[in-house]
Amino acid sequence: MFRTVQDFIEDYRDESQNTLKLLNLLTDxxxxxxxxxxxxxxxxxxxxxVHDDAGMLRRIGLDFKAPPAGAEPPESAAAIAAAYRETAESMLEAASRWSDEKLLESHNMFGRNWQNGLTLLMFVKHEVHHRGQLTVLMRQAGLQTAGVYGPTKEEWEKMGMTAPK
Structure with missing residues (x-):
């Protein structure tokens, strides 16, 4: 659970940059x-x-700019990456207006009462989960991926090393 807004901002800024690295590698x-x-x-x-599909962040009062949940995905990979970047920036800006006390407020989330700090943590974990799925689908589609928590096979090779097996 996030205990300070600044901790969330720093964590999500890093995680969103990792997600954006992958989205930028997609092709139409x-x-x-x-x-x-x-x-x-x-x-x-x-x-x-790109968007808060389950409405998690809207339900806890985080007001930010994002495409509507029911919107169909664009046919352009660049448009998806741009929409993600804009949404993440808007989300971080909205969070920066919160106080740390706001993280202690509770809301019903999926039948349970979660403090906002927990909801933000689960939102980040949700994104990381789907980012993992994204890398698998990218590999299956023949695309390279980007290292997130460590180098990819291709990144090891660029460093003149053999990737561990």
């Missing part, structure tokens, strides 16, 4: 890639990261 062609029938395509998964 890759957005339609879906490896399993009935599941999200790469484009739909990327778009899911």
């Amino acid at each position: 062609e890759s957005l339609k890639s879906a490896n399993t029938p009935g599941f999200r395509s790469l484009g739909h998964l990327a778009w899911h990261l």
Whole structure:
């Protein structure tokens, strides 16, 4: 649980930059890639990261600019990345207007009472979870990925090293 607004801002600034690194590697062609029938395509998964799909942050009173939850994903990878960047910046700006006391307020979230600091943490974890899915779909679509918490195989090779197995 985040105990200070500044802790959330610093953590989400880093995590959103990692997400943006991946979104910037998508291609328009890759957005339609879906490896399993009935599941999200790469484009739909990327778009899911752009907005607060479950309304978690809106329910706790964080007011920021984002595409509507029901909006269809753009056909342009660059448009998805730009929308993500704008939404993340707006979210961070909105959070900067909160006090640390606001993190202690509770709201019903999925049938449980969560303090806002916990909701923000779960929002970040939600994004990290889907970012992991995104990297798998990107690899399956033949795209390179970017190192998030460590180098990718290609990044190891650029450093003249062999990636650990």
